[in-house]
Amino acid sequence: MHIDFGTGEATADGITIKLVSRELAVLNALVNVYPGGLAKNLLWAAVYGVAPDSSSNVNSLDCTLSRLRAKMHEARWPYMIACKRFLGYSLHRFGGQP
Numbered sequence: 001m002h003i004d005f006g007t008g009e010a011t012a013d014g015i016t017i018k019l020v021s022r023e024l025a026v027l028n029a030l031v032n033v034y035p036g037g038l039a040k041n042l043l044w045a046a047v048y049g050v051a052p053d054s055s056s057n058v059n060s061l062d063c064t065l066s067r068l069r070a071k072m073h074e075a076r077w078p079y080m081i082a083c084k085r086f087l088g089y090s091l092h093r094f095g096g097q098p
Helices: 021-033 040-048 059-074
Strands: 002-004 009-012 015-018 079-084 088-093
Touching: 002 021, 015 059, 021 040, 021 059, 021 088, 040 059, 040 088, 059 079
Parallel strands: none
Antiparallel strands: 002 009, 009 015, 079 088
8 A cells, every 4th residue: 555645645456546635644544553443532643633632523533534435435445444442443455465
């Protein structure tokens, strides 16, 4: 997988998707811990640069994740974002290959 912050593109297995900066930040954070995961508050901190507090709009991260998942699905990207209880968000590859 390759993430190009200059062009705003992420490529895996020859399939390229165009992403906005927050989507790139989410994907980059998940790639950095692959095959592990990130709790929502740690993913928030990786994307926004600060820990969430009571004034944070945590729905904005949910919206970013939703848009990113839709782009990955539409392009038939070989990875998906999963959310597992006690683990958090993580990347999973279709077909079980790394």
